[in-house]
Amino acid sequence: MSIVTVQLGQCGNQIGHEVFSALCSDIRGTHGLCSKKENESYQESCKERFFCEEESGVPAARAVLVDMEPKVISQTLSMAASSGHWKYNSHSHFCQKQGSGNNWANGYRVHGPRHKEAIMELVQKEAEKCDRLGGFFTIMSMAGGTGSGLGAFVTQCLRDAFPTSFLLNHVIWPYGTGEVIVQNYNSVLTLSHLYHSSDALLVHENDVIHKICAQLMNIKQISFRDVNQVIAHQLGSVFQPTHTAGGGSGYSRNPLGDLLEPLVPHPEFRLLGLRNIPQMPQSSLAFSSFSWPGLLKHLRQILIANAHMEEGIDWQVRPPQPGSSIPSTNKPLHFNTSIANLVILRGKDVHSVDVGSFQDPSLYTSWLNPQDAFNAWKTPRAFNKYEKSAALVSNSQFLLKPLDSIVGKAWNMFASKAYLHQYTKFGIQEEDFLDCFTTLEQVISSYTNL
C-alpha cells in the first residue's frame, strides 16, 4: 500500500525532503545485514510505499508540496533532483507569492478556501497513481502560518474527500523560547482543529531534537538541516517496511493502519510521541555495538521516566506497585502512564529479543488489556547503517507537559488580548479561540487523569 505525503509550509517541505532522502539512501545501501532476497523485498516494499516509478527511471516521491511562497519549494525541488537518486514529480507542487505572514487565520480562512481546488486536485492525482492507497501523511509545523493554518484546512479537506483513508499528521512543535511570537496562538488553533479531523498527531519537538543533536550527535553548530535529518531518521525507523506481529513472511501491507489502530483506541487520545535508540554520529557507528537487552532496558526507562534520549535518564522513576488500585492522582510523580505503545525493532538477531518488560500492566492505564496495549514489530533488515535500532511510538503522557505549557502561555497572551486584531482581521474571532482552548483543556485533562 502506498502513502501520499503532503508537505506544508517551509518546515514541512524542508523535513519532507530529508525524509525522502533518508528513505532512499537507506534502501540503496548494502548494509542491510540480511540476505539479498530479503533486501530486495525491502527495497520493493519501500519503493511501492513512498515512490512512484517514472519513465526516466528516477523514482519520484509520492508527495505534494504546498507553500504560500516560492523560495522553499524551488529549493526543495532542486535539491532532490540534484541527488540523482530520487526526485519530486515536476507537477506535484503548489505555491503562491505572498506567504501567510505567520498568521493562522490567513492560512486557514483565506489561503485555504482560495486554493482548495488546486491543492486537492494535486492530491487526487497522486492518490490515483497508487495501486492501493494506504492513507495520507502530512508534515507541518504549528508555529507559523502556512503549515499550521493552511495545514489544518487541508487536513479537513483530506478527511472530507477521503473519509475512509488513514490520516496521520506529523506536527513539529517549536522551540519554547520562541521562533515566532504568536506561535502559541497558532499552535492552539492548529492542534484543536487537527484533533477533529486527523486520526493521530505524531509529534516532534524542536527543543528535544536540538538536545539530541548537541549531546548525542556531537554537532557543534547545529543547523535546521541537522535537526531535520535527525527527525527524518526517526520517521524512517517507523515507516520503513516492517514485519508486523503475525504478519507472515512479507512486509506489512497496511503501514498506517497497522500503526494507528492499536495506538489510538480512543478518539480523545491522539497524541503520539516518538523515541529512537541508539542515536549517534555516522562516524561512530563502526565503533559501537549494542545488546538488545541493553537497548530495551534504556528504551523502557525512557518511556517510564519521560526521557528524551538515552543520556540523562532518571533511573529513580519506577512504575507504581502492581496489584494495588491506585487513584491516578496518587501515582508516583514523573511516572509516564501509557495508553498504548509500539516498539519497532530492526537489525541483527531481532527475533531473539524479549520484549516482555513492555507488557508490564503497571505501565498502562487500567482500561486496556496489556496484550492489546502493547505491540512489537521485529524486522531483521537493519535500518540506516545501525546494526540494531529500536523505535518507540507511544500514546502516553509524553506530550502532556509541553502541551500544558503551550496552552498556558497562549492563554496568558489571550487574556491581555495582544495580537488578536491580527486574527480578527482574517475572520478568527475571540469565540473561535475560546472553542480551541476548551478543546485542548479537555485533552489535557484526559491525559492528566490517566
Added chain:
Amino acid sequence: MTQSVVVQVGQCGNQVGCRFWDLALREHAAVNKKGIYDEALSSFFRNVDTRSGDNGPDIYKGKICSLKARALLIDMEEGVVNEILQGPLRDVFDSKQLITDVSGSGNNWAVGHKIYGCQYQENIVEKLRKAAEHCDCLQCFFIIHSMGGGTGSGLGTFVLNLLEEEFPEVYRFVTSVYPSGEDDVITSPYNSVLAMKELNEHADCVLPIENESLFEIVNKIHQMINSGKLGSTVKQNSLVTSSAGSVKTLQEKPFDAMNNIVANLLLNLTSSARFEGSLNMDLNEISMNLVPFPRLHYLVSSLTPLYTLADVNVPSRRLDQMFSDAFSRDHQLIQADPKHSLYLACALLVRGNVQVSDLRRNIERLKPSLHFVSWNQEGWKTGLCSVPPVGHSHSLLALANNTCVKPTFIELKDRFMKLYKKKAHLHHYLQIDGMEQSCFSEAISSLSDLIEEYNELDAAKGGPRIDPSRLKIAV
C-alpha cells in the same frame, strides 16, 4: 516572490533613498554574478528593455537589460532630485517616477499636506498605480521621509493616507527621521506632532530614526579606525556607513555616511524576503509578530556589526559579541535604551553563516537581562537568511517593540507644548486652507494617548506576575 515600492519624499527622504538604491545595486551585484534578472532583484527593480527608448516593455526573465528602481521620488524643491538625475544613478530612475515642484514647503507641514497634497493628489495616485501595475504581487510600500520639515513630513504623510485608501491590502512601512533637540528648524515640533497623528493612524510599522544616533555611530567608527586599536585593517565596504563599491565613487557628501546606515537598515529588513534561508522572515511576518496592538507599531532598530575586520576567520566569541551589541545603547538608531525598558516583542534577523544553535545560545544568554511584558515572556521572532551583506560574513538586525520609545515621544510633546502655549508661529499654519486649531489639538491628543498606552504597560512592569486562571474542565 513579492515586490516592494519605495516612496521617498522630501530632501531627507530622497537623500536616504538615493543611498538605498545605490547600496541595493551593490548588494545584488555581489550576489548575482551571472547578470540574470532573478526573483530577488525583482523585489525592488524592474528589468526594462530600453533598446528602443525608455518606454520599453518589462522583461521578466533572462539577462539584465536595464534595471529600473520601483520607486517614486517626490520633492517640492528640485535641487535634490535633480542631483540624483544627474548623478551616477540617473539610469535607475525613470522620468515618469518623479514629482517635483520649485518652491518647497517652507518647513511647514500644512503646506506639504494640505496645499501640495491637494494639488498633486491625482498625479501621485496615477504614478502609484503605474508602479503597482508593474508588480506581479505588490506586498509593501516603504516611505522614507523626515518628520521635522514640510515636504517629507506633510506631503509624506499625505501620501501615507493615499496609500491606505488606494491600496488597503498592501503593507505600509515608514522610515521616519525624527528631529533632534537642537534642530535648526524652529517649527519642527509642530511638523513632527502633526505627522505623528498620521503615522499613528495609517502606518502598519514605523521605524523611527534619530540623527543624533546616526551621528554617534559615524563618530564611533571614525574613532575606531583612527585610533589604530584595530589589529588589522577594516574592510572598507563592510562599514555600515560606507559607499565603497557602490556606483557613487566621487566625494562623499556630509550626510552620506549617516544615510548609508538607514539604507543598510532597509536592505537587512528585506533580505529574508529576497534571499533564501533556513528560516525565512517575510515583511508581513514582521508586522504580524511585532505589533500586538494596532497603535503600538513603533519599532526601535539596531544594526550590527558596524564593520568587519579584514581577517576572515570569525570565532564564535565574535558572533556572540554581535548579539550583545545589538542590545547596547550605542547601536540603536534612536536615542533609547531598550535594555532598561520593557519589551513587548523583539525580532532578530540574522544574515550569513549563522545557524539556529548560535541563535538559541545567544537568546538564552541575553534573555535574563531583558524585561519582557508578562504576557509575552518568550516574545522572540527569529529569521535566518543565508546571504550576508556585502563585506560581512554575517550580520544582525534587531527590531524591538519596546517602551523605550516613550521618552522620545514625551520630549517631542514637550517641545511642541513650549511653542503651542505661546502660539508661536501658529499663524503660518492656520492661514493655510483646511488647517484649523482642531488639527493641532487632535494631533497632540493622539500623541498623548499613545504615550499613555506605553505608560500603562510600563506601570504593570514591576508588579507581581499573576497568571490568569485557566479554563476548568469538569472531570
